[in-house]
Amino acid sequence: MRFDIPILAPSILAADYTRLGEEITTCLNSGIEWIHCDIMDGHFVPNISYGPTIVKAASRSGDAFLDVHLMIENPGHYIQPFVDAGANLITVHQETCPHLHRTIQQIKQHDIGAGVAINPATPVQQIIPILEYVDLVLIMSVNPGFGGQSFIESTYQKLEEVVAERSRKQLNFLIEVDGGVGPDNIQKVARAGADVFVAGSAVFKADDISKRINKLIDSAKKGKGMMA
Numbered sequence: 157m158r159f160d161i162p163i164l165a166p167s168i169l170a171a172d173y174t175r176l177g178e179e180i181t182t183c184l185n186s187g188i189e190w191i192h193c194d195i196m197d198g199h200f201v202p203n204i205s206y207g208p209t210i211v212k213a214a215s216r217s218g219d220a221f222l223d224v225h226l227m228i229e230n231p232g233h234y235i236q237p238f239v240d241a242g243a244n245l246i247t248v249h250q251e252t253c254p255h256l257h258r259t260i261q262q263i264k265q266h267d268i269g270a271g272v273a274i275n276p277a278t279p280v281q282q283i284i285p286i287l288e289y290v291d292l293v294l295i296m297s298v299n300p301g302f303g304g305q306s307f308i309e310s311t312y313q314k315l316e317e318v319v320a321e322r323s324r325k326q327l328n329f330l331i332e333v334d335g336g337v338g339p340d341n342i343q344k345v346a347r348a349g350a351d352v353f354v355a356g357s358a359v360f361k362a363d364d365i366s367k368r369i370n371k372l373i374d375s376a377k378k379g380k381g382m383m384a
């Protein structure tokens with residue numbers, strides 16, 4: 157998977173579902189390539205969001221790269237439906253996978269990207285053995301289940317640990333930060349080493365979505381030292 161870093165991945169959890177197609181088109185017309193799809197089952201997280209039907213609708217709204225985040229128990233039972241719905245990358249939580257290596261292999265056999273996510277209280281140590289098999293590591297910067305929460309500051313330390321592990325092992329997976337990312341902190345998150353930035357409310361609750369997207373991308377580039 158080759159993409160220009162930084163990647164801003166709007167989470168459609170925060171979108172206006174009466175105009176989902178239009179909202180996705182606005183993002184794509186503003187230079188967005190990734191759309192983040194938050195799947196919640198009401199068991200692993202205290203909220204229920206949506207399933208493959210909405211992911212399928214998102215796939216029909218343009219040529220977005222669909223970054224599907226499974227916050228569900230038994231994610232291995234649902235890989236096929238999300239592949240059929242058009243997922244380009246599926247991320248599972250380490251906390252829901254007793255056989256994590258097998259689940260990652262199960263995703264990869266569909267020729268799509270495979271990611272592993274860890275919650276705020278889960279140490280990076282838990283995913284060291286799987287790093288060489290994944291295309292993406294998702295570091296939760298809020299407790300999963302809802303958009304619009306505040307960024308958990310201890311994320312920076314975990315982010316730096318994952319960056320260090322990636323270079324120590326000479327791997328090239330992407331590092332994604334998910335939750336509470338917005339104009340006030342995206343530059344610092346980028347400087348700490350993130351490649352992919354999930355933003356739900358910071359994008360879809362903005363007065364001008366397109367303007368906000370450009371501001372977020374510019375700040376992320378600044379954090380990466382890519383802009384004056």
Ligand code: DX5
Nearest residue numbers: 300301303304335336356357
């Ligand atoms: C939370 C989800 C996040 C969330 C991001 O469980 O994984 O992707 O939707 O929303 P904001 O950017 O509003 O925190």
Ligand code: ZN
Nearest residue numbers: 194225334354
């Ligand atoms: Zn997410």
